[in-house]
Amino acid sequence: MPESRAARDHVHSTMRIALLCVTGVVQFGLCVRPLVEYEYRPKWVAVAAFTALALVTAACGVWVVRRKPIPAAVVVVGTAVTLAASAGATRVLPPGQHFGTPDWSFGLVGWHLLLLLLDRVPVLLTAMAVHLTVSVGQFLLAVVPDRAGIGAAGIVAFGTASIQLAVVPISRMLHHRTRQAMSVAAEQEQLTTRVMAVEQWEREQRSVFAGQLGVTLPLLADLADGVLDPRDDDTRRRCSLAATQLRRLFAENDEVPDPLVHEVTACVDEAERRGIEVSLAVSGAAVAVPPEVRRELTSPVVATLAAARSHARVSVLRTHEDVRVAVMADAGTDTDMVTAASAQVAVDYDTYGEYVRMEARWQTRSS
The missing domain is CATH 3.30.565.10 (Histidine kinase-like ATPase, C-terminal domain)
Structure with missing residues (x-):
C-alpha cells in the first residue's frame, strides 16, 4: 500500500538520522581513545579500519541527512567495507584483549550495519551473525580462554547485540504507529474535503435559489399589492x-x-x-x-x-x-x-x- 510504504520510508529516514548521530558519537567519542592508547600490531591496520568506518559513516550521511534511501550500491560496498574493517581491527588486537576496551570495533560495527541495513532486516541479521562469528572465531584462535574470559566475552557480545538489535522492533513499532497516524490523518483530510464540498454546494444552491426567488418575489409582491x-x-x-x-x-x-x-x-x-x-x-x-x-x-x-x-x-x-x-x-x-x-x-x-x-x-x- 502506498500509505504503508510512505510510513515505512518516514520511519526509516528518521531512525537513520538517529543512527547516524549514534554512530558518529560512538566512533569519535568512545573509540578514538583506545585506538590511541593501546598498541596494535601493526598500528596502521587499526588506523585504516577506523578511517574506513568513518568514510562509511560519511558516505551514508550524504543520503541520510536529506532523508533519502541509501542506494543499493552504497549499501553493498559499505557493508563489505564495514565487515572487512571489523575483521582487520580485531586481527591486530593485543593478546587477550578481545571483547575488552581495546576491541573498539566490536561494538561500533553493529551501528554501521544498522545504519546501512535498517530496511533490509534479513540481510542485517546475516551481516550481524557474520560479524559476531568472525569476532568469536578470532577470540578463540588468539588465546585459550578460561571460563572467566568466556563468560566476560559472552556478556559483552550478548549485551552489545541485544542493544543494537532492539532497534529493529522499535523501528517496526514506530512504523505501525506512523501508519495508523497517517491513516487517521488521511481520513480526517477526506472528511474535511467532503465537508468543504458540501458547504460549497450549499452556497451554490443558495445562490441559485436566491437568483430564482429574486425574480419570483417581486412578482408575488406586485400580485399581493394589486399592481398586477x-x-x-x-x-x-x-x-x-x-x-x-x-x-x-x-x-x-x-x-x-x-x-x-x-x-x-x-x-x-x-x-x-x-x-x-x-x-x-x-x-x-x-x-x-x-x-x-x-x-x-x-x-x-x-x-x-x-x-x-x-x-x-x-x-x-x-x-x-x-x-x-x-x-x-x-x-x-x-x-x-x-x-x-x-x-x-x-x-x-x-x-x-x-x-x-x-x-x-x-x-x-x-x-
Whole structure:
C-alpha cells in the first residue's frame, strides 16, 4: 500500500538520522581513545579500519541527512567495507584483549550495519551473525580462554547485540504507529474535503435559489399589492415562467440517472398542469452534463413552455459530439422570452407564423 510504504520510508529516514548521530558519537567519542592508547600490531591496520568506518559513516550521511534511501550500491560496498574493517581491527588486537576496551570495533560495527541495513532486516541479521562469528572465531584462535574470559566475552557480545538489535522492533513499532497516524490523518483530510464540498454546494444552491426567488418575489409582491392583474395575459405568462423555473430548479437537486431529461420532464409536467398539450421525444444515450450547462440547455424549454398557448413539442437529442434541447410551441412572436446564448451553450431562435422554435446546443467535445 502506498500509505504503508510512505510510513515505512518516514520511519526509516528518521531512525537513520538517529543512527547516524549514534554512530558518529560512538566512533569519535568512545573509540578514538583506545585506538590511541593501546598498541596494535601493526598500528596502521587499526588506523585504516577506523578511517574506513568513518568514510562509511560519511558516505551514508550524504543520503541520510536529506532523508533519502541509501542506494543499493552504497549499501553493498559499505557493508563489505564495514565487515572487512571489523575483521582487520580485531586481527591486530593485543593478546587477550578481545571483547575488552581495546576491541573498539566490536561494538561500533553493529551501528554501521544498522545504519546501512535498517530496511533490509534479513540481510542485517546475516551481516550481524557474520560479524559476531568472525569476532568469536578470532577470540578463540588468539588465546585459550578460561571460563572467566568466556563468560566476560559472552556478556559483552550478548549485551552489545541485544542493544543494537532492539532497534529493529522499535523501528517496526514506530512504523505501525506512523501508519495508523497517517491513516487517521488521511481520513480526517477526506472528511474535511467532503465537508468543504458540501458547504460549497450549499452556497451554490443558495445562490441559485436566491437568483430564482429574486425574480419570483417581486412578482408575488406586485400580485399581493394589486399592481398586477391576474387576468392579464402577460401576468399569467410571467407567473407561468416563474413556476416553470422553480419546478426545474427543484428537479435539479433530485438524484436520478438522467438529470437533463428529468429536468426537462419537470418543465413539461408544469406546462401540462396549465392545460398545455406537450409531447416529449428523447433520443441518444445519457450524457454527463454539468449542472450549470443543464440550466442553460433547459432555458428554451422554460421560456417557450411558459409562453405556449395550447400545445408544444420538446425534443432532446444526445450524440457523441453535442447535446441539443429544442422546443416548438404556439407561443406567438413575443421576443421577451428569447434566452441569451453563453460561451458554453449556443441558442437559436426562429419564428414560423404563430409558432416559435428555440434550440440550445452544447458541444461535448469542446468541454
